[in-house]
Amino acid sequence: MHRRTFLQIAATAPAALAAKDRKVPKYRVVSHYQPAAQPGMPGPYPGQVASVHAANCIDEATEKPDPAVVREMMARGMRALTGDADVRDAWARFITPADVVAIKVNCSGAPGIMSSPVVVAEIVRNLMAVGVKPGGIWIYERFQDQVDSVHYDRYVPEGVHIWTAESTRGSTESYDPATYVEAAFFDEDDTRSCLIRLVGTRFTKIVNVPNMKDHGASGVTGCLKNIAYGNFSNVARSHSGSETNTYSFIGTLAAVEPLRSRTVLQVMDGLRGVWHGGPFSENRKFRFYPKRMLFGTDSVAVDRLLLDIIDDKRKAEHAVSVWDRSPKYLGTLDGHESNPNVNQFVREPGHIEYAGSLGLGVYDLDKIKVTSIEI
Amino acid sequence: MPLAFLAVLLPTLFWDRPVDTADALRKAGIERLYVPAGQEQAWRKQGFAASPFDRARAVQAVAPTVEYRMDVASATRVPWLDANGWRFDREPARVFFYDAPAGSAALAAAEAFAYGAEAAIRAAPEDLAQFAGMLHFLGEIDQPRLPVMANIGVLDDGSDTMAEVLNLLARHNLLFHVVPAAGLKYDLNIRQVPANADPYEFAMQIRRDLTDEKRLLRIYGSNVVLVRLTGDAAQARLHLLNYGKGTVKGLRVRVLGSYKNGRLSAFEHPGTQLEDYSVENGATEFTIPEMGTYAVVDLRR
Numbered sequence: 001m002h003r004r005t006f007l008q009i010a011a012t013a014p015a016a017l018a019a020k021d022r023k024v025p026k027y028r029v030v031s032h033y034q035p036a037a038q039p040g041m042p043g044p045y046p047g048q049v050a051s052v053h054a055a056n057c058i059d060e061a062t063e064k065p066d067p068a069v070v071r072e073m074m075a076r077g078m079r080a081l082t083g084d085a086d087v088r089d090a091w092a093r094f095i096t097p098a099d100v101v102a103i104k105v106n107c108s109g110a111p112g113i114m115s116s117p118v119v120v121a122e123i124v125r126n127l128m129a130v131g132v133k134p135g136g137i138w139i140y141e142r143f144q145d146q147v148d149s150v151h152y153d154r155y156v157p158e159g160v161h162i163w164t165a166e167s168t169r170g171s172t173e174s175y176d177p178a179t180y181v182e183a184a185f186f187d188e189d190d191t192r193s194c195l196i197r198l199v200g201t202r203f204t205k206i207v208n209v210p211n212m213k214d215h216g217a218s219g220v221t222g223c224l225k226n227i228a229y230g231n232f233s234n235v236a237r238s239h240s241g242s243e244t245n246t247y248s249f250i251g252t253l254a255a256v257e258p259l260r261s262r263t264v265l266q267v268m269d270g271l272r273g274v275w276h277g278g279p280f281s282e283n284r285k286f287r288f289y290p291k292r293m294l295f296g297t298d299s300v301a302v303d304r305l306l307l308d309i310i311d312d313k314r315k316a317e318h319a320v321s322v323w324d325r326s327p328k329y330l331g332t333l334d335g336h337e338s339n340p341n342v343n344q345f346v347r348e349p350g351h352i353e354y355a356g357s358l359g360l361g362v363y364d365l366d367k368i369k370v371t372s373i374e375i
Numbered sequence: 376m377p378l379a380f381l382a383v384l385l386p387t388l389f390w391d392r393p394v395d396t397a398d399a400l401r402k403a404g405i406e407r408l409y410v411p412a413g414q415e416q417a418w419r420k421q422g423f424a425a426s427p428f429d430r431a432r433a434v435q436a437v438a439p440t441v442e443y444r445m446d447v448a449s450a451t452r453v454p455w456l457d458a459n460g461w462r463f464d465r466e467p468a469r470v471f472f473y474d475a476p477a478g479s480a481a482l483a484a485a486e487a488f489a490y491g492a493e494a495a496i497r498a499a500p501e502d503l504a505q506f507a508g509m510l511h512f513l514g515e516i517d518q519p520r521l522p523v524m525a526n527i528g529v530l531d532d533g534s535d536t537m538a539e540v541l542n543l544l545a546r547h548n549l550l551f552h553v554v555p556a557a558g559l560k561y562d563l564n565i566r567q568v569p570a571n572a573d574p575y576e577f578a579m580q581i582r583r584d585l586t587d588e589k590r591l592l593r594i595y596g597s598n599v600v601l602v603r604l605t606g607d608a609a610q611a612r613l614h615l616l617n618y619g620k621g622t623v624k625g626l627r628v629r630v631l632g633s634y635k636n637g638r639l640s641a642f643e644h645p646g647t648q649l650e651d652y653s654v655e656n657g658a659t660e661f662t663i664p665e666m667g668t669y670a671v672v673d674l675r676r
Contacts, residue, residue, distance in 0.1 A: 172596035173625030177651050177662050184587065187579045189453075189547055191587065192595045192627070233596075 024248045028182040036261035043297025047362035050080035050295040054375035065118040077295035080371045097131030102138040102203040107146035112281030115209040121155040134159030175233045186240035193232040206263040212270035213278035218246035219322040219349025222306040223299035228253035247348040251355030268294035275313040276340040300361025386484040389495040397421040403503035433472035461541040463490035481509040485669035489614035521605035527551035528561035539574035595627040613672040626663040634659040634674035641670040
């Protein structure tokens with residue numbers, strides 16, 4: 001394949017949106033991968049989300065999910081998203097037996113909150129039901145210490161790969177030096193963020209499994225943040241002082257090929273949630289239990305719903321809105337971790353709308369069709 | 376000139392322990408050493424090429440290492456490095472002395488070698504084997520010195536502020552060379568630093584003025600590796616010094632200019648080769664899959 005260098009993002013970004021609201025750094029996107037005929041994001045169901053709520057899906061006291069209820073939630077959600085009567089047919093729309101399927105979990109809040117092993121196990125079961133062999137399934141994340149604390153291996157069949165990009169924090173050998181986003185944010189020396197190599201060389205499909213979480217920098221962390229910051233090296237450089245570049249960096253990363261094309265399904269695990277202190281969850285008092293799962297191919301639409309879920313919960317807890325940019329709420333990390341009215345950064349929930357304007361999905365609530373299911 | 380007997384300008388062990396430690400030196404493979412004045416004959420009788428060394432005449436080098444100073448630099452992003460390259464460039468005619476605590480002697484030797492500095496290194500006994508191994512490695516890769524390649528020419532005013540600017544330029548791999556007069560050879564020339572200047576902001580402004588696109592060299596994937604670049608019209612040599620505590624994996628390097636091939640020599644990682652080598656858009660890039668304390672890359676056009 002002939003190598004091409006794409007320098008398009010800053011130029012094709014939503015100029016009006018960027019100009020009126022935020023400073024967007026100059027991004028240089030380098031990738032030799034071509035987009036699929038129909039990229040996975042926004043995929044075949046733009047602006048559509050299946051939302052499944054089950055009051056008994058998790059025991060709040062023990063925080064243990066009920067596998068049978070989770071199975072029902074996933075079956076109903078996938079059928080609602082696709083319109084198929086048989087859940088196997090629903091999965092077969094996205095996955096073939098020949099695929100190498102990667103499940104992008106989120107373990108940054110583990111063990112307090114993470115892509116539930118019960119949810120991940122049910123995804124694996126469905127993948128195998130359409131013919132994918134255990135060896136063709138990869139559960140992956142960036143940091144090994146986080147994943148090790150979850151023990152996915154106890155929930156999935158032998159042969160399923162559980163893999164992390166960084167066995168030691170900061171190691172870069174698992175990233176592709178030829179696929180990266182270059183930008184200088186805060187005079188950092190290393191201005192590149194490289195894509196996990198396996199995304200291009202091994203994985204043919206990616207199922208994204210974020211949680212429902214508040215995020216001190218980006219406002220919330222859902223599909224977009226998990227697929228963007230969770231697949232590239234050297235992303236923490238986007239934060240400095242009270243400022244972050246999450247507004248434009250998240251969408252820019254998520255749009256890089258082949259990540260955009262191969263991420264074919266969004267399964268948001270909202271059995272548990274974090275309404276403050278995210279993406280971590282060291283303080284249980286900030287966890288809550290939405291008992292909801294969202295299904296879609298449109299990461300922007302799913303995240304748009306997440307915004308309201310988190311902000312509504314914060315309002316109910318009398319915490320400052322994720323939209324509030326006032327400097328008066330800025331404080332120290334210690335203060336942020338214990339007080340929901342202290343922000344460590346100026347939050348950037350606008351990153352979702354920005355990603356939408358990059359073509360990743362539908363942001364306007366009036367244009368998002370939500371199919372709600374109660375179990 | 377106390378170093379005149381050396382056929383090759385390599386860093387030399389300074390050893391002020393009793394002569395009855397000679398077996399430890401032999402076991403490590405040390406053959407040449409500096410000793411305090413008056414002890415050289417005793418060491419020569421033991422079969423060593425020993426010369427007296429006057430510490431008072433040498434410039435004290437800092438022990439090379441990484442420090443995580445939470446109040447000065449972010450532990451996760453910009454650790455503090457104690458490095459001497461800028462000092463060598465500032466005073467190329469001087470002899471330097473390292474009092475190297477355990478774990479730092481090999482890096483000290485590599486650092487001095489990379490900058491062509493004359494140096495005596497007082498190593499801890501437990502470092503002797505690695506130090507000797509480094510000297511052996513340096514001897515194998517030694518070659519005639521190539522001119523320094525840099526983006527920035529610096530007229531050194533000798534001030535403390537300038538010292539800190541040089542330290543920061545080196546820290547951020549902004550390649551400079553101290554010169555007697557400004558010249559067209561460099562993309563930028565620094566003639567003076569305002570007395571009240573913030574050295575960090577000054578160094579960063581130099582970076583912005585230069586632009587990253589024009590930089591002769593960039594590295595990606597580590598914030599504890601410093602690089603020295605030398606070369607001429609036909610070739611270039613990169614010296615990569617790892618000030619961190621562990622192995623650096625997957626270090627990406629970009630050198631401005633088109634070089635058809637490159638060869639990696641990595642201390643304690645024999646046989647390791649450059650990966651993902653590419654020459655594109657007037658620049659050469661490659662990955663060093665694994666490096667410990669020190670590595671050298673030789674590039675040819």
